[in-house]
Amino acid sequence: MxxxxxxxxxxxxxxxxxxxxxxxxxxxxxxxxxxxxxxxxxxxxxxxxxxxxxxxxxxxxxxxxxxSPQAHDFDFTPSMSLFVVCESAEEQQKLWSALSDGGAPLMPLGDYGFGPFGWTNDRFGVSWQLSLG
Structure with missing residues (x-):
C-alpha cells in the first residue's frame, strides 16, 4: 500500500x-x-x-x-509542468532541443536573471521547465 x-x-x-x-x-x-x-x-x-x-x-x-478511453474537453496545460534541474549546460541544451522539437517553446532557453532556463511544451503537449542546477 x-x-x-x-x-x-x-x-x-x-x-x-x-x-x-x-x-x-x-x-x-x-x-x-x-x-x-x-x-x-x-x-x-x-x-x-x-x-x-x-x-x-x-x-x-x-x-x-x-x-484515455474517454474523450475529454481538456488536454495538457502549461499551468502544470515537469521541472528538471539539469546538471550541465550540455544536458540542458540536449533536453531543450529534443523537447522543443515539434513542440511550442514558452520561454526560449536563455538567462532570465535567475540562471539559464527554458520552458517548452513538447510535441505531445506536455509542459517542461529546464533549469540549470
Whole structure:
C-alpha cells in the first residue's frame, strides 16, 4: 500500500500517444526506464493495444501515463509542468532541443536573471521547465 501514497505525476493522453511518449522520455534521460507497460486488450474500454497503464522512471521520479478511453474537453496545460534541474549546460541544451522539437517553446532557453532556463511544451503537449542546477 505504501506505493499508493506516493505523489506521482500522471499524464493522460487522448490520441494514443502514451507509448510513444514513454519511449521518447526514457530515451532522453540516461537513466530513463519503462517500469510498467500494460496495454488494453480486446473487449476492454480502451482501443486495443493502447496504454492501459504505464510507469516510467526519469532520474528518481516515477511518472504514470495512459491512453484515455474517454474523450475529454481538456488536454495538457502549461499551468502544470515537469521541472528538471539539469546538471550541465550540455544536458540542458540536449533536453531543450529534443523537447522543443515539434513542440511550442514558452520561454526560449536563455538567462532570465535567475540562471539559464527554458520552458517548452513538447510535441505531445506536455509542459517542461529546464533549469540549470
Amino acid at each position: 505504501a506505493d499508493l501514497q506516493k505523489l506521482t505525476p500522471f499524464l493522460m493522453f487522448q490520441k494514443g500517444d502514451a507509448e510513444a511518449a514513454m519511449t521518447f522520455y526514457t530515451g532522453l534521460f540516461a537513466d530513463g526506464e519503462v517500469l510498467v507497460l500494460e496495454r488494453f486488450g480486446a473487449g476492454e474500454p480502451g482501443a486495443e493495444g493502447t496504454v492501459k497503464q504505464g510507469v516510467i522512471r526519469l532520474g528518481e521520479q516515477q511518472v504514470r501515463l495512459f491512453d
